[in-house]
Amino acid sequence: MTHCLEAPGTDEAPEYSSLYRARGDEVVAQRPIFTGDVFFGVPVIGEDEPKNVVVLQHPCVIRKGLELTPKLLVAEVRAEQVHRPSHWPRLPRQMPLAELVVDGAQTHYAGFFVDHQLVVSGSLDVNLRVAAMSQRGVNLLMQRWVHHNSRVIVPTQDYQEVTGSQYEEADIIEEWCIDRECDGISLDDAAVEIDSWLTGDKSASSPRARLEDPQQRSAVRREARVHLRELRS
Amino acid sequence: MASPTRTWESWTSSLRSLGTGSGSVPDVLEPGPTPTQTSAVTATDKARQRRELSGAIRTLATAASEAATDMHQGDYMVEHRVLTSELAGAGGQVLLNELAHLGFAWRDIAKMVGVSVPATQKWRRGEGLTGENARKLARLVAGCEIIQKFNPVITDVAMWFESPIVDEAPVTPIDLWATDNQQLVFEHARVDVSAKVDPYLTMDSFDPNWRETYRSEFETFRTEDGELSIRARKR
Numbered sequence: 110m111t112h113c114l115e116a117p118g119t120d121e122a123p124e125y126s127s128l129y130r131a132r133g134d135e136v137v138a139q140r141p142i143f144t145g146d147v148f149f150g151v152p153v154i155g156e157d158e159p160k161n162v163v164v165l166q167h168p169c170v171i172r173k174g175l176e177l178t179p180k181l182l183v184a185e186v187r188a189e190q191v192h193r194p195s196h197w198p199r200l201p202r203q204m205p206l207a208e209l210v211v212d213g214a215q216t217h218y219a220g221f222f223v224d225h226q227l228v229v230s231g232s233l234d235v236n237l238r239v240a241a242m243s244q245r246g247v248n249l250l251m252q253r254w255v256h257h258n259s260r261v262i263v264p265t266q267d268y269q270e271v272t273g274s275q276y277e278e279a280d281i282i283e284e285w286c287i288d289r290e291c292d293g294i295s296l297d298d299a300a301v302e303i304d305s306w307l308t309g310d311k312s313a314s315s316p317r318a319r320l321e322d323p324q325q326r327s328a329v330r331r332e333a334r335v336h337l338r339e340l341r342s
Numbered sequence: 343m344a345s346p347t348r349t350w351e352s353w354t355s356s357l358r359s360l361g362t363g364s365g366s367v368p369d370v371l372e373p374g375p376t377p378t379q380t381s382a383v384t385a386t387d388k389a390r391q392r393r394e395l396s397g398a399i400r401t402l403a404t405a406a407s408e409a410a411t412d413m414h415q416g417d418y419m420v421e422h423r424v425l426t427s428e429l430a431g432a433g434g435q436v437l438l439n440e441l442a443h444l445g446f447a448w449r450d451i452a453k454m455v456g457v458s459v460p461a462t463q464k465w466r467r468g469e470g471l472t473g474e475n476a477r478k479l480a481r482l483v484a485g486c487e488i489i490q491k492f493n494p495v496i497t498d499v500a501m502w503f504e505s506p507i508v509d510e511a512p513v514t515p516i517d518l519w520a521t522d523n524q525q526l527v528f529e530h531a532r533v534d535v536s537a538k539v540d541p542y543l544t545m546d547s548f549d550p551n552w553r554e555t556y557r558s559e560f561e562t563f564r565t566e567d568g569e570l571s572i573r574a575r576k577r
Contacts, residue, residue: 126458130449135460169569243449263560263572266512270562271570280447287463321570327445327500334442 114201114253115265116194117245123194125207128246133210138235139286139296142177143279144168144272145242145250147186147206147220151234154180154227161186162228163204163220165254168247168275175304177230184254185226189219201257204250211239220250222257244269244276274320278307281320281333288337306336418533419525422481422488429480434471437479438462444486445500454482454519485524492533502531507548508541511556518548 118124131137144167150159162183164171171181184204191207192200204220211218242250248265251272256262282303289299309315316332319325429437441451452459455478465471471479486499496502503515507530518526529537530544545552558575565571 131458131460135458137460137463264556264558266556267558267560267562267572269512271572274570277447280449284448323504324501326447327498327504330447330500331443331445 112262114198114256114262115249116197117249118194120193120195123207125191128206128208128242128249130241130243130246132208132240133213135210136238136241137283137287138238139290139299140235140241140283141279141300142171142230142233142235142238143241143247143276144171145240145247146233146238147209147218147240148183148233148237149186149211149239151228151237152232153183153185154229156226160226161218162226163206163250164233165220165222165225165250167251168272168279171230174308175300177233179230180227181230181233183226183228184220184222185224186218186220189217191217201253204253206240209240222254244272247272247276273323274326277320277326277329278317281307281330285333285337292341302340303333306333418488418492418528422484422524422528425484425487426477426481429483430473430477432480434465434476434479435468437476437483438466440483441479441486445498446503450500450504450516451479451482454516455479456520481524482519485519485527488528489531489533493531496531507544511545511552513545513548513552513556518544521548523548 117127131140142164144164146164147161148164149161151162153160153162163186165182165184171178186206189203189205192205197205200219202222204222206218206220208215209218210216245265248268251268252263252265282300285303286296286299289302290296294302307315307317307320309317312318316329319329438451448462449459452462455462455475457475461470461475465475489496489502490499503519505514507513507515507518515527515530518524518530526544526547529539530541532539549555560572561575562570562572
């Protein structure tokens with residue numbers, strides 16, 4: 110396992126759906142843009158026609174606080190046949206996106222690393238997002254993208270360690286913004302609220318800093334939920 | 343569990359027939375031997391029989407210990423079933439709120455119940471929770487209560503569920519629960535505090551190939567910019 114590109118499940122029991130946190134209509138606007146997000150029909154720098162793309166970069170370099178970096182590296186997404194898991198190691202130039210749901214229909218796509226592009230981050234409209242990846246999906250994408258660029262294969266469990274806190278933060282932001290929109294707070298205002306709470310005093314004891322310690326994540330979640338209840342009361 | 347091939351009564355009967363004596367067989371062999379019996383059995387025979395019976399007693403003791411453990415497992419598994427049934431009537435949102443109160447992430451709740459994260463988001467809005475999934479939520483909430491009741495050392499049950507079972511692999515009790523290995527979860531939680539549970543055996547039960555599956559020649563470390571990074575392990 111250590112020395113080959115990993116895949117979701119086995120040929121007998123493929124787990125393509127494990128790549129995604131949400132697909133199609135399930136994707137919510139409240140989730141911050143993250144590594145592995147798939148967008149359809151977005152303007153790409155240097156191209157006349159909109160493209161379908163998947164966000165490639167590690168989560169720690171695509172944003173600073175609330176703000177996305179001005180330009181993001183993406184790979185073009187096109188329709189592709191489904192590849193059973195045992196074939197994934199033979200496809201080092203792509204990230205298979207099996208069972209993507211577009212316009213209510215399940216279809217197979219892939220992100221092609223050789224066709225990487227730049228997008229202006231402001232053009233990534235969350236309403237054009239058709240999929241958000243699970244942690245498993247993000248880790249597989251990182252493994253394949255790094256291998257494509259360097260021929261080094263790092264086990265996904267190691268990517269889990271270096272993407273875990275950012276994924277956790279995205280989860281907390283999503284939950285917060287969903288709940289605050291129910292309270293009549295705009296998405297932008299809710300995002301500012303939770304970013305401010307996560308940042309705290311910017312010390313090592315701030316919620317964002319504590320998310321880096323896996324053993325503190327459940328406590329930070331509880332505190333965020335208590336903070337929400339206090340705001341509502 | 344392997345069941346003993348002889349009853350306690352039959353073993354004690356055999357011991358009585360041997361009589362008391364020094365050595366590894368305890369002096370519980372009442373009544374004592376008659377002179378006739380003593381002369382009928384040679385010292386060598388008695389020593390051999392005592393060795394055999396000592397081994398048999400150890401086997402019996404092990405079986406008794408396992409039986410006691412099984413009875414204890416039976417206790418908490420029964421309590422888990424009963425509590426699950428009671429909680430199943432609490433309503434999906436109450437159960438979800440309880441899991442949120444404990445500090446679980448929605449993605450982990452979804453994984454342990456076997457649904458997508460968006461499904462749990464719908465449930466939070468009061469939509470689409472089937473009776474079967476409500477029961478799965480109840481089973482999870484009941485599991486958390488059982489773990490905290492039988493092992494009070496676990497004060498943050500959500501954190502405990504997220505913690506790897508061994509340092510060498512990222513497998514957590516969440517993975518055990520999600521694959522319907524609740525018994526392993528309870529054993530790992532030491533709900534039977536008298537039982538010694540080797541985490542490596544728990545991993546072996548979950549995935550016999552885990553050492554190979556999760557072998558890595560890399561490690562994470564914090565770089566000067568404060569971010570976690572990955573590098574090859576030093577040989």
